[in-house]
Amino acid sequence: MPANLPPPRRRAVPGGAALRLAPRRGALCRRAATAIALAVALLAALPAVAQQDNGVQIGDNATLPEVMVVATAPLPGIGVDRDLVPYTVQTVSGDDLNGKRAGTLAEYLARYLTGVNINDIQGSPFQSDLTYRGFRASPIPGASQGLSIYLDGIRVNEPFGDVVSWDMIPEAALESVSLVSSANPAYGLNTLGGALAMTTRSGLSSPGFTADLSYGSGNRKRADLSGGIRSGSGWHAFAAGTLFQEQGWRDHAEGRLGNLFVKAGHEGETTSWDVSLLHGRSTLIGNGLVPSYRASGNALLPGLYESNRAAAYTYPDKTRNQVTQVALNGRHWFDDKTSAAMLAYVRTSRRDTTNGDINPDYDTYTEDCEDGFTADGSPRKSRCGFTRAEGAALDPAVLNTTHMWQQSIGMALSAAKETEHHLLNAGLTFDRSRLTYSQYEQLATFTDDRGVVADPNAPNQLFSGVSGTSRAVGLYLSDTWSLTPSTFLTASARWNHVTVSNTLRNSDGSEQPQESFTYRRLNPALGLTQKLGGGVSVFGGYAQNNRVPTVLELGCADPAQPCRLPAGLQADPYLKQVVSHSYEAGARWRPSKDTEVSGTFYRIDNHDDILFLRAPNTQQGYFANFDRTRNQGFDLSARQRLGDFTLRLGYSYLQATYQANGQLAVGERTIDVKPGMRRAGVPRHTIKLGVDWQALAGLTLGADLVGVSSSPANGNEDGLRANPQPGKAPKYADWSTPGYATVNLRASYRVNKHFEIYARVANLFDRRYETYGQISNDLFPGNLLRPHVTPEDNASALFVAPGAPRSAWVGVVYRM
Template sequence: MPANPSPAPRRPVPCRAAARRGSAGRCAATAIAVAVAVLIQRPAVAQGDTPVQKQDSMVLPEVMVVAAAPLPGIGVDSDLVPYPVQTVRGDALNGANAGNLTDYLARNLAGVNVNDIQGSPFQTDLTYRGFRASSIPGVPQGLSVYLDGIRVNEPFGDVISWDMIPEAALASVSMISSANPAYGLNTLGGALAMTTRSGLDSPGLTADVSYGSGSRKRANLSGGVKSAGGWHAFAAGTLFQEHGWRDHSDGRLGNIFAKAGYEGETNSWDVSVLHGRSTLTGNGLVPAYRASGDTTEPDLYQANRRAVYTYPDKTRNQVTQVAVNGRHWFDDKTSAAALAYVRNSRRDTLNGDVNPDYESYAEDCEDGFGADGSPLGEDCGMTRAEGAALHPAVINTTHMRQQTVGMALSLAKETTHHVINAGLTFDRSRLTYSQYAQPGTFTDDRGAVADPDAPNELFSGVSGTSRMFGVYLSDTWSLTPSTFLTASARWNHVMVSNTLRNSDGSEQPRESFTYRRLNPALGLTQKLGGGVTVFGGYAQNNRVPTVLELGCADPTRPCRLPAGLQADPYLKQVVSHSYEAGVRWRPGKDTDVTAAVYRIDNHNDILFLRAPNTQLGYFANFDRTRNQGLDFTARQRLGDITLRLGYSYLQATYQAAGQLAAGERTIDIRPGMRMAGLPRHTLKLGVDWQALAGLSLGADLVAVSSTVSSGNEDGLRSDPEPGTAGRTADWRVPGYATVNLRASYKVNKHFEVYGRVGNLFNRRYESYGQIANNVFPDGSLVRPHVAPGDGASALFVAPGAPRSFWVGVIYRM
C-alpha cells in the first residue's frame, strides 16, 4: 500500500547534515527560520482552524508542503502542484470545532458531503465530487483512504470503518483531488490521507471530555514524550457512548493508538499499534411518504421524527494494526524509507429486516384471493394459507474476517530543478465472509425477534485472497523559476481469487482474476505574479472489482444487496480519466482563494443492475458515467475575524443506456440522467472571531440543494405496467440549510471550556432518499389477508439530526 502522505515540511534534514559538517551557525539559523514558518503556517484550506493570531508583517510567508506521493518522500510546496489539496490540522478536529472527523469535513471542505444513510455518526456515507468513501457494503467506492500510508479501504468491499480511525491521534488530514495515480488503486475522485502525531511534535498531556444531546459522552486522551537523545513516544485513545437521538440507536466505541521510536541524525524509525472495538447502531432509512392511488400520504417519519423502520441493526467492529516505519537520509536531499504492517479486522452484523418472501407476497398478491383461498394475482405464487404461514421478519447475521499484510519502499531525491519520488508497494489480503438468515416475527414497535424453532441457516459465503503490487514514479520539474511540470505514473498488478459457498455448505469452483494497468498523469503550474497561480492537468486511475462485486456478477444467478453472493464471473476494472484546471490567488497571509473546474469520465463503472424478469440484481460493468463540476474556496482574515466560503457545483450523470436496480425498482437509464444522492449545489459559510484574548466564537452554515432519490431517477414512483407510462412522482429530497455555533474560552494555560450547537434552528431535513416497498404503512404490519396495493411504494429518507447541544472541557499539561 502507498504510505505516509505526510504534509510535514519538505526539508527536515539540513540541520543534521550541517551538524555533521560542523556548520552549527547555519543549522541554528535554519532551525529558527523553520520554527517561525511552522508557527505562522496555515493549511491550504484548513477552514475550521482557530483564527490565526496577529503576526508581524515581516515574518516569513506561509508555505504549506504536501506529499507529491503517498510514501514518505520529499514534499512539494502546495502552490506548485497542479491540483487542489485541502488540509486540516488534527487539532481542528477536537473541542468546539466538530463532533467527529466526517462532521468536520462535511462542514468545512469544498466538494465534501455526507449522507446519513445509516443514522450513526461513525457509519457515514461520505462523498467527494460524487465519489464515495462509505461504511456501507455494496456502495461503489471511489476514494482511497490512508492512515500513515496504510490503505484502510477494507478488502471485502473497499468500505471504510470510520469508527476505527484514531481521531485523537491525528496530526493532519488532507483531501487530494483528481485521479492521482501515485495514490494507488481506487483514487477515482481523490484520496483522503491522514497522518498521526508522535512524541516529537506533540509532547505533553491533553484530555478532552464532552457531554451532550442524545446522552452522547466522549473522552479523548493523548500524551507524548521525547528525550534529548532522539527517543520519543506517543499514545492517544477515544471512548464514545450515546443513546442516540433516534429510537433504538445507541452506540459505543473505544480505540487506542500508540507510537514509539527514535530519530537520529540520519536514521529514524517508529513502531505503531492501533486497536479498536465498537458496537454501533445504523437503523437506516424510514418511510416519509407512501403512494395512494394518484396521490401521496404522509407516513411514519412525518408522525415521528425519531422513528426507525425496523430494528435491531447492530454492527460490531474490531481492528488491530501494527506498523513499522523506517527512514534513512543519505544526504540532506536524498532519502529512502520502508514500511511494513499487518492489519486484522472483523465485522459482525445483526439486522432485523422484512422477510423478502413476505415482502414479495404482499406485493404480488395485491389482487387478493378467491373464496377458496386461491390467489387472484397472476404473480402471487402461493395460496392464502401458504402466505399466512410466512414469517414476516428475518434476522440476518453476517461474519467477516480480514487480514492484510503489506510492505512498501520509497526513494526521494531533490536536485536543482527536480523533486523526484519513487516507490513500490505489495499487499496481500485474506478474507472469509458468511451470511446467515433466521425467520422471525415483529414486535408492536417493529422489532424483529427470531423464531427459536426456526433454523439459523447459511445463506451465502465466500473466502478469498487478493495480491496487489504497485510501482510509481513522480517528478516535479522546475522548467523556469515560475513554471513547474508534474509528471507521474503508476503500474498496478492485482490478482483476486474467490471461493463461494452455497447455502447447503458446498463450495463452487475457485475463480481467479488478474488486473493490470499503467496509469499516467501530467500537469502544469504557472505563477503569474501578484500571488496568482494557474494550473491544469490530466490523470488516470483504476479500481478493480471487489470480492462483493465479483460474488454477485451473474445475471442468471442474481442476488439481493447488501450481501447475497451467488456467482463470480469476470468484471472489467473501472478506469477514470480526470481533467482539471484552476487558479489560486494568495496575495498575502490573510487571503487565500482557490477555484477549480474538473471532469472525470469513468469507463466500465460497476453498478448494480436489474436481472431480467426478477426483482433481484447483479453487479455489471456500465459503459460510462461522468462527474464534472466546480469547487471554489476563499479565506479572508480581517483583524480578529476570519471569514470562510466554499461553493461546489456537481453534475454526476450516467452517460450510457441501461437498466439500474434501485431497491424494488428498475430504472431505464438514459444518457444525461442524474445519479441519486448527490446535490448539484453546496454552499458553506463560516466565521471565526477572536472576541477576547481567551474567547473564540464561531459559526458555520451549510446549504445543500435538492437531490434525486434512488429509485426516482426517471421521475416515476413504481415500475410502469406494460403499455402504460407509469405514475410520476417528484420524490426528490428537498434542499436544506443548517446553522451551527461554537465557542471556547481558555480559563488559563491549562484549562479550556467549550460548547457546540448543531442545527441551531432545529431545521427538519433529510440527506438521502430511496423508493422501496413499505410493509409497515403508518407503522403497522401489512397482514397477508390485506392487499396493500400501490401503498407498498414509499419514499424512505435519511433523517437529519435535530437541534443538539454539547459542552466540554480540555486540560493541557
C-alpha cells in the same frame, strides 16, 4: 534545487498532509512522568493501538521560514510547495479536529472542506456515507467506492467491498488530514475522485498531556486522551485513546466505541524509526432509512417519518467492528537531498452485523374484519383480524447475520531525490489480503414496534459465503520539474498488478470452483503550474487511475444468478476494472497569509463503472460494468482574515450523470437510464459559510452555515414511480429530497494555559431535513404491526435518511 521549492532540510508528511516546520528541540518534557502514566493507563483500559511517524529532519531548522508542503504520494518523500501541484489539496491540522469544532472527523470534513457532503444513510455519527465530488467513501457494503483512504501510508479501505470503517480511525491521534483531488495515480487503487490521507502524532510533535471531555444531546459522552514524551537522545513515545457512548437521537440508536493508539521510536541525525499499534472496537446501530410519503392512487399519504422523526423502520441493525494494526516505519537520509523509507504492516479486522428485516419469501396478510362504513357506504377495514394467505411463509420476518474476517499484510519502499531542477519521488508497494465472509438467515417475528425477534424453533441457516485472497503490487514515480523559476511540470505514473481469487460457498455448505482474475494497468498523470506574480498561479492537468472489482462485486456478477444487497453471493464471472480519466484546471491567489482564494474546474469520466443492475424477470440484481459515468463541476474556496475575524467560503457545483443507456436495480423498480440522467444522492449545489471571531483574549466565537440543494432519490432518477396496477406505465413523481440549510454555533474560552471550556450547537433552528432518499415499498402502511399490503397500498414510498434535530454539547479541555 527547483526554484521556489522549500529548502531540503524538511520533512514531508506521508499522505499529502501539510506541515508547518518549527525548530526541533531536544529537551525532555517536564511532564514525562505524567505522559508515561497516561500511556500505561490507556493500555490497561483498552486494547492497544498505534501508528507511525514517517520521516526525519536533518540538522537545526531554527533559521528556516515557515513552509507549507504536501507530499506527492501516501508514502514518505520530499514535499512540494502546495502552490506548485497541478491539483487541489485541502489540509486540516489535528488541532482543528478537536471537539469544539465538530463531533467527528467526517462531520468536520463535511462542514469545512469544499466538495465534501454526507449522506446520513445509517444514522450513526461514525457510519457516515461521505462523498467528495460525487465519489464515495462509505461503510456500506455494495456502495460504489471511489476514494482511497490512508492512515500513515497504510490504505485502510477494507478488502471486502473497499468499505471504510470511520469508527476505527484514531481521531485523538491525528496530526493532519489532507484531501487530494483528481485520479492521482501515485495514491494507488481506488483513487478515482481523490484520496484522503491522514497522519498521526508522535512524542516529537505532541509532547505533554491533553484531555478532551464532552457531554450533550442524545446522552452522548466522549473522552479523548493523549500524551507524548521525547528525550534529548531522540527517543519518543505517544499514546492516544477515545471512548465514546451515546443513546442517540433516533429510537434504538445507541452506540459505543473505544480505540487506542500507541507509537514509540527513535530519531537520530540521519535515521529514524518507529513502531505503532492500533486497536479499536465498536458496537454501532445504524437505523437506516425510514418511510416518508407514499403513493395511494393520485394522492400522497404521510408515512412513519411524518409521525415520528426519530422512528426506526425495522430493527435491530447492529454492526460490531474490531481492528488491530501493527506497523513498522523507518527512514534514512543519505544527504540533505536524498532519502529512503520503508513501511511494513499487518492489519486484522472483524465485522459482525445483525439486521432485522421483512422475510422476502413472506406472503402478505389480508384483513378479515370490518369496522363500520365509509362515506360511500363501503365497509371500512380495521387493522386487526389478519389471516394468512394460502401458502404464506410461517414467519413474516428474517434475522440476517453476517460474519467477516479480513487480514492484510503489506510493505512499501520509497525513495526521494532532489536535484537542481527536479524533485523525484518513487515507490514500490506490495499488499496481500485474505478474507472469509458468511451470511446466515433465521426466520423471525415482529414485535409491536417492528423489532425483529428470532424464531427459537427456526434454524440459523447459511445463506451464502466466500473466502478469497488478493495480491496487489504497485510501482510509481513522480517528478516535479522546474522548467523556469515560475513554471513547474509535474509528471507521474503508476503500474498496478492485482490478482483476486474467490471461492464461493453455497447455502448447503458446498463450495464452487475457485475463480481467479488478474488486472494490470499503467496510469499516467501530467500537469503544469504557472506562477503569474502577485500570489497568483494557474494550473491544469490530466490523470488516470483504476479500481479493480471487489470480492462482493465479483460474487454477484451473473444475471442468471442474481442476488440482493448487501450480500447474497451467487457467482463470480469476470468484471472489467473501472478506469477514470480526470481533467482539472484552476487558479490560486494567495497574496498574503491572511487571504486565500482558489477555483477549480474538473471533469472525471469513469469507464466501465460497476453498478448494481436489474436481472431479467426478477426483483433481484447483479453487479455489471456500465459503459460510462461522469462527474464534473466547479469548486470555489476562499478565506480572509480581517483583524479579529476570519471568514470562510466554500461553494461546489456538481453534475454527476450517467453517460450511457442501461437499466438499474433500485428497490422495487427498474430504472431505464439515459445519457445525461443525474445520479442519486448527489446535490448539484453546496455552499458553506463560516466565521470565527476572537472576541476577547481567550474567547472565540464561531458560526457556520451549510446549504445543500435538492438531489434525486435513488429509484426516482427518471422522475417516475411504479404504478400499482399491473401492466400500467409508471407515473410521474418528483420525489427528490429537497434542499436544506443548517446553522451551527460554537464557542470556546481559554480559562488559563491549562483549561479551556467549549460548547457546540448543531442545527440551531431545528430544521427538519433529509440527506438521502430511496424509493421502495412500505410494507407497514399506516404503521401497521405486521407486514401488510392490499392492492391500494401496494405502491412506492419515499424512504429518507433523517437529518439530526437541534443538538448541543459542552466540553472541557485540559492541557499540561
